[in-house]
Amino acid sequence: MGRYADTPLSTVRIERELSLRAVLTGAVLGILLTPSNVYAGLKIGWSFNMSIIALLVGFGVWQSLARRNTHQPAWTLHESNINQTVASAAASIISGGLVAPIPAYTLLTGQQLDPIPMMAWVFSVSFLGIWIAWYLRPTLLNDHGLKFPEGMATLETLQHIYHHGQEAVVRIKVLFSAALVSAAVKWVDGFVWAIPRWAPTAQLERLTFTVDPSLLLIGFGGIIGIRVGLTLLLGALLAWGGLAPWLIDQGWVMLAPDAQGPQFAKLVEWLLWPGVSLMVCSTLTALGVRLFQTPKKATANSTPRARAPFSPGPAVGLVLSIALVVGLQAALFGIDLWMALLSIPLAICLAVVAARVVGATGIAPIGAIGKLSQLTFGLIAPGQVPINLMSANTAGGAAGQSTDLMNDFKVGLAIGATPKKQVIAQCIGIFIGSVVGVAVYLALIPDPQHMLLTEEWPAPAVATWKAVAETLTHGLGSLSPQIRWAIFVGAFFGVLLGALDSLLPQRLARWLPSTAALGLAFVLPASTSMMMGLGAVLTWIVSRRWPSVTERFAITAAAGLIAGESITGVGASFWEMFKGL
Template structure:
């Protein structure tokens, strides 16, 4: 590969612009359903299509494969900025403290956490990619997309058209749905009699229980990507939580109803109880998976010796600088004692190594579990201090999330012979752009977290999980109602059991425990649409495999990006108006 056609100004600028464009998509999706979308392949499609068009018009030379890698790396680093805490610990802290951080402080904090993740990733690169190469499925897929695009220009253009067409359709429908022509949300035709604690009250409608179909193409796109197992698990979890436990709790009186209007959603009141089994299932399953991965990796734990590009000194200096920035940011912005702030850095490094190993083997980042482990540690070192609990865990989760994502970029670069030092420069630029754009978009979307989050409009399941764990560690499990504590223990046991069964027998016959838990903390309408999207994607892959291989990812990415951008634009206009 031509090493002189990598770190060009147009590659960096193009990646920064694409990152600024796509970062709001992940902020929006993270606050809606707690998930983010790896935009590496989307950025490749957009960048290659743009420069191919300019080359045909003889306005520019075609983009080289190395430049494509730098563009994708910059954009991916920017869009993954939400792992710095923007859709989980930072809003959770804002809900507990009563308000958001000022813009300058929020930008500085998110940058510091993500900057640490860059240097942790570079430190781990030699052991996980060069000497003991792990699959890193997302990175491998990106590398294959890179090589294919620069071999088959016509195919890349076709995929780009599919992506843009799907994006335009999703954006238009979202714009109409959030305006005066709202799309119908049909219920499932369920109506339950009012009995027990609700005697004399109107019957419970399906819409009270959020059992309606959300006409969201973004959710359908996510469903097509996550696969049919996760989709069906979401459906099962939604039925258990919102069609079984919810009505049971309403009848018994340990879950409170909302407004008596049959068309109104009772999500805000029901989630106060359903949150506990959902969080317990999520945490227990992910922690069990983490333990199993650690046991499997113990004998083959990679070293951290000299990198293949001889940049040991630069890497060590960068890691030291990033660590110092995180410690200073904790003490100056949040008033955390310097010793606790310092202790968060080695914990973050160790947990980031674990997360990177898991991502390298499975492609799934256990960031939620990493954060909970760190929260438990902070609960021991700083009992009762909710700020120290959330921010210390934010360092670990943010560094782990960013480093795991960037190792996928390193994997793609290694496959095509890219220079890792150039990728680090691209990552630093991407993190800087993402910190500014992501923070400003979040502050505009959610000016009042205490009243706007953990609602049907903004379910924010990740925020709810972090907030609940911080409150519980501060007050103790004795503060829970007996029914919630019993549900928590049963759900935790189910999470452990399902993960062990999956480990022993494989995932095909066992529901996804994390998906089951997630379905309990988001409206059932979201889970139903996600499941529908997964079924459509599965049917296409089964009966039209070649068509699915060529266009399914591009179409799903377009639906996600189009609706997210349109939803962000409509929300920002509403706030500004």
């Protein structure tokens, strides 16, 4: 376990890298972890980076086998990197549209893609992102003002498990223990006894203030931090505790006098408009400010530098990906070829923007990229829903996969990995993710028209894409005056808070509410925001009392809670689907 303890990782000799076992381990983990992100994306609109989980599990499994069989070759550092590249590429497939533009397209047009065309589409936009990342690699990795924090976190974990192997084993035990507890709660709630959703009063229950027994939400709360968690609580109180009762009193939202239980679907039809405008305007404002602040020039130092010798292979890959994306836009959505071609330069430009922002801040602005491309196509082709959603999906999907691979390239540069082999691993990952992700989405949501934008499946990203497409298609004039004012107020505070968050010093900005979380709370049921806020508060309390324990195990335990519930939920959906055959 300590074989690399005294050796700089960038000088470690590559013994095995793109081995069959590394690829298969990443593939298996990708198959297991991709459903978690699809499930979470439809529940709360957020996903989890799976690189660190893949590193821990792959290391633990193969080191255990090596101890039992002395003839078993050691699990090398470079195999670990390939393993996490495959697994994280598969799990990040949701940026290809599965939890946002694709369901929004179905809701607005009534057309549902068949499984194979949907897999091909999700793969194609992700495949384009891989080749954009390849050509961005030398420039961005040699810019030492871009730190790629998420990639560095993966690198630190990689270093840690090879220098302190026993610690990795302990974290794996915590991961699996948390997953088993979460899975057991979900199984009991789904198959044995429906755990009641408690609310203090019937009125609060109608406003969605119930206690949701979801350990997945607690886990996400442990990851998002105290600032985001408290903002979700604040947003729930503003939207569902303050604005929603006022809307009912004013008669702007009509509920049946005898309505029982949470009235999420009725209320969110109004509340999503100020929430979406807040999120869109704040993220676009912050994106513009951060891009302006991002360092543009590299400085010379002694760290490894990325090089890109000419090779025809990447050029062929880029051309093939462009042909695939353009052809599928025309074949699946009836988009004119010239309009489909126009999505390519926009996707490349926005992928560059996203990669620079991720390099500087660690925050992937995929939501902002999607909205910016929707606005662009709304101006170029007003009133055309397929173009607005699916051409914009090209930019969002390419940017998502590009930023994921750029983080992997950052790790690979530090340990002396082979970039071409990382690209192969990424391609394998997105193929697996496309197949598994689409299968999981179709199993979870067989009827998007009736299942999405409900309390069970709030799908906030779907609501956002749908709302922007509707506004750009029909114009603000199609909305009531009250909703237009709500959009204006939300946009005003979004621009204000987005600018302050980016311009103020960090010591002051951390006291501002998180604009993304504030807007999200208008689209999620109050119960969801409450449970995530509870997870954030509990994690913060533990960190104040036992900081070392939180630093070691908080993220690992949270990841286990997320994986346990989501995998069990997906398994239950497949079980119900097969029972009906």
